[in-house]
Amino acid sequence: MITLTIDNREITAKEGATLLQVCLDHDIYIPHLCYLEGMEHAAASCRLCFVEIEGVAGPVTSCTTIVKEGMVVKTDTEVVRHLQRASLQLLLSVHHVDCAHCPANRKCALQDMAKFLKVGLKPKYLEQHLKEPEIDQGHPYLDYYPNRCVLCGRCVLVCKNSHDRPFLTFAKRGLDTVISFYEEDRAEMPCDECLACVEICPVSALMKRKVG
Amino acid sequence: MTKQNNSDEERIILEDIESRLSSFGKDRWNLIPILQMIQTRHHYLPADAIRMVANYLDIAACEVYGVATFYNQFRFNPPGKHPIQVCLGTACHVSGGDIILENFERKLGIREGETTEDREFSLERVACVGCCALAPVAVVDKIVHGRMAPSKVEGLLLGFQIEKEKQERAKRSDESNL
Numbered sequence: 001m002i003t004l005t006i007d008n009r010e011i012t013a014k015e016g017a018t019l020l021q022v023c024l025d026h027d028i029y030i031p032h033l034c035y036l037e038g039m040e041h042a043a044a045s046c047r048l049c050f051v052e053i054e055g056v057a058g059p060v061t062s063c064t065t066i067v068k069e070g071m072v073v074k075t076d077t078e079v080v081r082h083l084q085r086a087s088l089q090l091l092l093s094v095h096h097v098d099c100a101h102c103p104a105n106r107k108c109a110l111q112d113m114a115k116f117l118k119v120g121l122k123p124k125y126l127e128q129h130l131k132e133p134e135i136d137q138g139h140p141y142l143d144y145y146p147n148r149c150v151l152c153g154r155c156v157l158v159c160k161n162s163h164d165r166p167f168l169t170f171a172k173r174g175l176d177t178v179i180s181f182y183e184e185d186r187a188e189m190p191c192d193e194c195l196a197c198v199e200i201c202p203v204s205a206l207m208k209r210k211v212g
Numbered sequence: 213m214t215k216q217n218n219s220d221e222e223r224i225i226l227e228d229i230e231s232r233l234s235s236f237g238k239d240r241w242n243l244i245p246i247l248q249m250i251q252t253r254h255h256y257l258p259a260d261a262i263r264m265v266a267n268y269l270d271i272a273a274c275e276v277y278g279v280a281t282f283y284n285q286f287r288f289n290p291p292g293k294h295p296i297q298v299c300l301g302t303a304c305h306v307s308g309g310d311i312i313l314e315n316f317e318r319k320l321g322i323r324e325g326e327t328t329e330d331r332e333f334s335l336e337r338v339a340c341v342g343c344c345a346l347a348p349v350a351v352v353d354k355i356v357h358g359r360m361a362p363s364k365v366e367g368l369l370l371g372f373q374i375e376k377e378k379q380e381r382a383k384r385s386d387e388s389n390l
C-alpha cells in the first residue's frame with residue numbers, strides 16, 4: 001500500500017493502481033469517458049480526466065498515471081477545469097443534442113459532466129458538425145447513432161474482451177470517425193444474446209434494434 | 213446480364229488475390245501490405261476480399277475494414293470508366309473545392325468514394341494534385357480541369373453524355389447496316 005494526497009486528503013491506495021481509479025474509489029469525481037475499470041492499456045483518447053500533480057509540468061491524464069508514494073494531486077484547479085470544459089464542448093459540437101427524445105436522458109454521461117463542469121449542452125462558440133445518416137442500421141441486431149456517439153471506444157473494448165474476434169471497430173478517421181461493423185454471417189454473430197456493447201455505452205449510441 | 217458480368221469479374225479478382233496471399237506471412241502486420249497489393253492490382257477492395265484477408269490473417273473482418281477505411285488510398289467500389297477526382301487540398305479547399313465535389317455528387321447521384329450503377333463514373337476526393345494556381349481543380353480521366361465551377365461540372369458531364377449517345381447511335385447504325 002502507498003499513501004498519497006489528493007485534494008488535501010490523505011489516501012492509501014494499492015500499488016500499481018491508476019490515479020483515476022483511486023480517485024473514483026474514494027468518491028473524488030473526475031470526468032472521464034474512455035476509461036474502463038481493469039483495462040490494461042488506457043487509450044486516453046477522451047482527454048477529459050486531467051489532474052495536476054505537484055512537481056510535474058502541466059496537467060496529465062489520470063487514467064494513464066500510476067499512483068506513487070507521496071504524490072500530491074489536485075483534481076480541481078482552474079487549468080484542469082479549463083481543459084475539461086474545452087474537451088466536453090468539442091464533444092458536444094459533434095453531438096446531436098436532443099435529450100427529450102434520447103433514451104439516455106438522465107442517465108447520460110454528457111449531461112452529468114456538463115452539469116458538473118457547468119457547461120451548457122449547446123456550446124455557443126463552436127459550429128455543429130453532424131454526420132449522416134442519423135442512424136446506421138448496417139448491423140443485423142443493433143442500431144448505431146453516430147451523432148450520439150462520443151467515440152469513447154468502450155464498446156469496441158468490451159466486444160474484444162468477450163469474443164476472440166470482435167464485431168465492432170473504429171472506422172474512417174478525423175471528423176468522419178465512426179464505430180462500424182462488418183457484414184458477417186448473421187448466424188455466426190453472438191450479438192443477439194450478448195449486447196455487452198449496448199450496456200456499456202454511456203450515451204445510448206448503440207441500441208438493440210426494435211423489431212416490428 | 214451486367215450482374216452476371218460483375219460477379220464473374222469479382223470471382224476472377226478473388227482467385228487472383230487468393231493465389232497471391234500465400235506469399236505473405238500470417239502475422240497481423242502483413243495486413244496493410246496485403247491490402248496495398250489488392251488495391252494496386254484491382255483498384256479496389258471487394259467485400260469478399262476483406263473477408264478472405266481476415267480469414268487468412270485470422271483476425272476479425274471488421275478489423276480489416278477499420279484499418280482499410282483509415283487510409284485514403286483504399287477504395288471499396290470498383291473504379292468507373294471515367295474516374296473523377298476532386299482536389300480538396302488546401303488551395304482548392306479554400307477556393308470552394310467542396311462545392312465542386314458536392315456538385316458532382318448531386319449530379320451523379322453518388323457520394324464521394326462511390327461508383328455510379330452503370331459503372332460510368334466514380335468519384336473521389338484527393339489531396340493537392342500540384343497545380344494550386346488553378347484551384348479549384350478536378351481531374352477527370354486523368355485530365356486536369358482548373359478553375360472549376362458548377363457550370364463546368366455540368367458541361368463536363370454533358371460532354372460525356374453526348375459522346376455516349378453518339379457512340380450508341382453509331383453502333384445502332386452499324387448494326388442496321390449489317
Ligand code: SF4
Nearest residue numbers: 149150152153155201
Ligand atoms: S457507441 Fe457508445 S460506447 Fe461505443 S464509442 Fe460510441 S459512445 Fe462509446
Ligand code: SF4
Nearest residue numbers: 159191194195196197
Ligand atoms: S452485442 Fe456483443 S458481440 Fe455484438 S457487437 Fe456488441 S459486444 Fe460485440
Ligand code: FES
Nearest residue numbers: 044046047049063
Ligand atoms: S479517461 Fe483518461 S483520457 Fe479518457
Ligand code: FES
Nearest residue numbers: 299301304340341
Ligand atoms: S490544393 Fe488542389 S491542386 Fe493544390
